[in-house]
Amino acid sequence: MGRGPSIENRKNAEDARRGKVFTKLIREITIAARNGADPAGNARLRVAMDKALSANMSKDTIERAIKRGSGADGADDMQEMRYEGYGPSGVALIIDTMTDNPVRTVADVRHALSKHGGNLGTTGSVAFQFKELGEIVLDTKASGGEDKVLELALDAGADDVVGEADASVVLCAPENFEAVKKALVAAGLTPISADIVMRPDNRVAVSGDVEETLGKLLDWLEELDDVQDVYHNAAFSD
Numbered sequence: 542m543g544r545g546p547s548i549e550n551r552k553n554a555e556d557a558r559r560g561k562v563f564t565k566l567i568r569e570i571t572i573a574a575r576n577g578a579d580p581a582g583n584a585r586l587r588v589a590m591d592k593a594l595s596a597n598m599s600k601d602t603i604e605r606a607i608k609r610g611s612g613a614d615g616a617d618d619m620q621e622m623r624y625e626g627y628g629p630s631g632v633a634l635i636i637d638t639m640t641d642n643p644v645r646t647v648a649d650v651r652h653a654l655s656k657h658g659g660n661l662g663t664t665g666s667v668a669f670q671f672k673e674l675g676e677i678v679l680d681t682k683a684s685g686g687e688d689k690v691l692e693l694a695l696d697a698g699a700d701d702v703v704g705e706a707d708a709s710v711v712l713c714a715p716e717n718f719e720a721v722k723k724a725l726v727a728a729g730l731t732p733i734s735a736d737i738v739m740r741p742d743n744r745v746a747v748s749g750d751v752e753e754t755l756g757k758l759l760d761w762l763e764e765l766d767d768v769q770d771v772y773h774n775a776a777f778s779d
Contacts, residue, residue, distance in 0.1 A: 563653045565604045565769050566593045568639040574610030584719055587738060609773060624650050625667045629658040631746060633667035633774045635739050640767040649765050657758035670774055671739040674700075677711040677725060678733040684709060690730070697724035708733065712740070733768030741774035748778040 570593060580587040586607070593603050617687040622643055624636040632779045634654075640646040651661050677694075681704070684690050690709040699713040699721050713721045715737050722735050747755055761777055762771045 561766075562596055562765075563598060563602070564640075564766070565595075566596060566598060567602065568619060570603060570606040571610035572619060572639060574607045575612075578607050578611040584716075585737075588735075589718060592736065616742075621663075622646060625664060626650075626654050627659050627667070628654070628773065628775070629760050630657075630745075630751045632745060632747065632751075632755055633670050633741065634659070635668065635671060635760040635772040636762060636768060637770040637772075638765075638767045639769050642767075646765075646767040649767065650762070653758060653761045653765065657680060657754050657761070659758060666687060668739075670743070671741050671772060672751075673715055674738060674740045675711075675713040675715050675721060676738045676740060677713075677718075677722055677735045679711065679725070679730055680733060681707055681709045681711045684730045693728050693730070694721065695724060697721045738770070739772040741772070744774050744776035746778070747775045752777055 551743065551775070566589065569589040570586065572587045573583065576585065577583040578586075580590055590603055594600075618641050619639050620643060622638045622640055624638065624647065626636065628634050628636045636650055638646050638650070647661075647708050654660055677699075679690055681687055681690065685706060686703070687709055690711065694702050694711045694713075698717040701712045703710045703712065711721060711725070718735075718737055722732065750776060752775075755773070756777075759771055760770050761771065
């Protein structure tokens with residue numbers, strides 16, 4: 542009879558996953574801090590800091606990332622690169638990266654796509670199918686039901702609330718994100734996640750082999766060190 546992974550191996554795997562998450566959050570803070578080290582006047586930095594605090598990152602680590610990005614603690618040579626492309630069955634993909642070596646990054650992204658029946662597109666080839674939106678995900682039941690979430694969100698300046706499984710997804714313009722989130726939290730609601738994302742206008746249903754291959758591709762891309770976020774327009778069967 543085979544044995545499962547040891548406690549030590551499980552801990553090592555969890556530490557590695559947590560380290561990768563922290564690395565991406567630190568990069569986001571560093572890049573955001575280039576537009577100002579004061580979160581009061583830098584909305585992107587506020588969002589990045591909130592995500593880091595939610596992941597239990599220490600304030601000292603956050604402060605170091607801000608100093609590095611603002612130039613107060615040495616030079617930072619990270620660049621933001623966005624790639625657009627297609628996965629299996631023409632699923633549209635937007636892949637946001639932060640890298641100190643764009644040649645390496647584009648090669649890694651292209652390899653991942655080609656291994657899973659996809660290909661890299663040109664700038665603008667799929668972006669028109671997405672909108673930049675503030676997205677706040679709430680547990681519908683824990684938040685008092687759909688009607689309560691809808692009323693609070695619209696009063697706070699949100700544009701729409703979409704039901705997805707057991708969640709209510711509050712959508713708003715990026716410039717209203719902070720105000721909407723603050724109002725929901727002040728009303729006693731706790732977001733599952735809150736971020737500014739690229740959300741597709743429409744989703745394409747996938748199933749069977751296409752769904753399996755796409756899942757593997759998304760996992761591969763997420764594991765790449767330089768990849769920050771991956772957005773797609775697929776609707777999985779489950």
